[in-house]
Amino acid sequence: MLLNFAVSRELRPGGIDTRLNLCYHNFAFHRNVCAIVFFERFDIMKERISITDIARLAGVSSSTVSHVLNQTRYVSPEITERVMKIVADTGYHKNRLACSLRQKRTNTIGIILPSLNAGTYYGKSLEAIEKELSAHGYNLIMKASSNNPQAEKDAIEYLLSWKVDGIIIVLSDNGYDYSQVPCPVVLIDRAPEKQTVSGFYIDNYTITCQVMEQMLQKGYRKIALISPTPQFAPTMHRIQGYQDTLAKHGLPLRQEHICYGVATIDDGRQFAQRIAHNTDADAVLILSSPMTVGAMSYCNENGVRIPQDLGVMTFADYDWIRLSNPQLCGVIQPNRLIGECAARQIYRQLQGNKEIVTQFLPCQYFEGKSL
Numbered sequence: 001m002l003l004n005f006a007v008s009r010e011l012r013p014g015g016i017d018t019r020l021n022l023c024y025h026n027f028a029f030h031r032n033v034c035a036i037v038f039f040e041r042f043d044i045m046k047e048r049i050s051i052t053d054i055a056r057l058a059g060v061s062s063s064t065v066s067h068v069l070n071q072t073r074y075v076s077p078e079i080t081e082r083v084m085k086i087v088a089d090t091g092y093h094k095n096r097l098a099c100s101l102r103q104k105r106t107n108t109i110g111i112i113l114p115s116l117n118a119g120t121y122y123g124k125s126l127e128a129i130e131k132e133l134s135a136h137g138y139n140l141i142m143k144a145s146s147n148n149p150q151a152e153k154d155a156i157e158y159l160l161s162w163k164v165d166g167i168i169i170v171l172s173d174n175g176y177d178y179s180q181v182p183c184p185v186v187l188i189d190r191a192p193e194k195q196t197v198s199g200f201y202i203d204n205y206t207i208t209c210q211v212m213e214q215m216l217q218k219g220y221r222k223i224a225l226i227s228p229t230p231q232f233a234p235t236m237h238r239i240q241g242y243q244d245t246l247a248k249h250g251l252p253l254r255q256e257h258i259c260y261g262v263a264t265i266d267d268g269r270q271f272a273q274r275i276a277h278n279t280d281a282d283a284v285l286i287l288s289s290p291m292t293v294g295a296m297s298y299c300n301e302n303g304v305r306i307p308q309d310l311g312v313m314t315f316a317d318y319d320w321i322r323l324s325n326p327q328l329c330g331v332i333q334p335n336r337l338i339g340e341c342a343a344r345q346i347y348r349q350l351q352g353n354k355e356i357v358t359q360f361l362p363c364q365y366f367e368g369k370s371l
Contacts, residue, residue, distance in 0.1 A: 049092045057086050109133055109346060110159035110167040111142045112152060121289060121335065122170070125188060128339030129168060136347055138165070147231070149173035156181060166346045174232065184349035186342045191233040195358050198349070200341040203360040204234045207331050208241025208285075211313050211365060214329070215283055216249060218371050220311055224257040224281035226271045226291050238287050238315070257281050261291075268294020276304045283311030283371065292316040296324060312370040327368035334361045 051069075055062040060079060067073040068083045075083075086092075111129070113122055130140055141164060143155035152172040159167055166184035171192055178185045179196035187199035215223055223246070230236045246253055256279050261267035268291030275281050276299065286292045292314040299306055306312050306326055314321065314330040321328040338361060345357055 049090045054083060054086055054090070054092055057090075058083050106163045106165060107137050108139050108141055108162065108164045110156075110162075110164040111140050112145055112155045112159075112167065112169045113142065114145055114147045114170055114172065116142060116144045122189075124335040125339035125342070128336045129343045132340055132343030133347065138347075145170075145172040147172045149176065152176075165350055168342050168346060171232070184346050186346045186349075188338050188342045189234060191358075191360075195356070198345050198355075198357045199359075200338045200345070201358075201360050202234060202333055202338070203362050204237035205241045207363040207365070208238045209245050211329075211331060212242060212245035212285070214365065215285070215311065215313055215371060216245070218311070220283040220371070221251060222254075222257065222280055222282045223251075224259070224275045224279060224284040225287070226259045226261075226268060226275070226284055226295060227287040228263040228291070229260045235287060242285060263288040263290050265290050265294035265297070267291060268296075269298040271295065272298040272304070273302070276302075276310055281310070283307075283313065286312065286314045286316070289314075289316040292328070296328075300325070306370050314370075321366065321368065324368075324370075326370050328366075328370045329368040330366050332364040332366050334363060337361055 051062050051065050055065045058065065058079070060083065064075060064079065065083055068075050068080050069087070109129075111126070126140075133140065141159060141162060143158060145152035145155055149172050152169070153176075156167065156169075160181075160183065164183065166186070167181065168186050168188060169178065171178075171187055171190045174190075174193050176192070177194070177196050178187065178192070185197045187197060187201075189201060191199060191201045212223070223242075225239070225242055227239060228235050230239055243253055257275070259267075259271035259274060261271065268286070268288070271291070272284075272295035275284055284295070286295055292312075293316075295312070296306075298304070299310065299312075304310055312328060314328050315333070316328065316330055321330045341359065341361070348355075
């Protein structure tokens with residue numbers, strides 16, 4: 001028995017002519033139905049295919065189709081092949097919203113960063129987070145806080161409205177109690193004033209003391225500082241390490257050697273000019289990647305020789321520090337490891353582990369030729 005259906009209709013407005021041609025070949029009328037489905041300009045129709053449609057075309061129940069797609073019960077190879085062939089031909093996609101309503105989870109994790117244009121600094125962490133969580137079937141939704149506490153709270157509310165299963169945050173509010181968020185939260189990079197949720201951070205204080213010791217061992221005694229204005233823990237810990245190491249060696253903290261500003265290339269250039277021409281500094285510690293770019297570009301363009309005129313140590317964590325001229329001495333930060341730890345921790349919490357874990361991870365020192 002051969003059944004032929006031809007459907008042609010025009011959708012208004014928009015003038016899109018969508019034709020759906022269905023040919024049913026029924027060789028064993030009761031159950032063995034094979035469907036050959038041809039779609040022309042099928043983009044709109046794809047969105048309307050449901051499990052019920054797949055079941056009708058395959059000649060099985062909707063629950064059988066669900067078991068095939070979700071692999072939740074044994075279904076014979078013949079029926080499985082038939083269903084999957086129709087799924088492929090029709091371009092069917094799961095309705096994840098409906099699935100999440102049934103399962104009471106969405107398999108999504110929210111990410112809140114200071115900026116979505118954060119470059120490679122958070123890029124390595126994000127790559128690691130995505131790789132770890134995608135292996136467990138999770139997807140990411142990202143929002144930006146612009147370092148604004150209210151924008152961060154709005155981002156949290158937005159992600160909660162989408163029923164995310166957990167959130168990984170680079171904080172913008174040092175005093176906020178993230179344990180009040182009604183889903184698992186893991187912090188990265190910036191430690192809060194009080195640890196109420198799990199977090200993974202860089203041990204900025206220890207590495208700053210170590211690189212300051214390196215500079216002192218090479219004979220530098222008038223070490224200047226170029227830094228973002230201290231607002232969050234990483235910068236504050238680095239500045240503390242700078243100050244404590246000077247004090248340990250009985251060296252004065254000279255205000256003319258300290259430049260605080262915005263973490264931009266322009267401020268890096270401006271501060272490099274000030275230090276090179278208006279102070280007697282013999283070296284500079286730079287705590288920001290964009291500021292390092294600005295400082296290096298100023299020195300290269302204006303005849304400030306590195307390290308002959310000015311030694312440079314940086315926290316720039318870009319791959320180009322090995323390719324700079326001269327190679328920069330700098331701190332290699334474990335951003336990828338932080339992402340891996342955060343992803344694994346939030347997955348553990350989603351499995352019911354309530355333990356709060358806080359770790360400050362060590363950095364590595366890269367020996368360049370700028371000192």
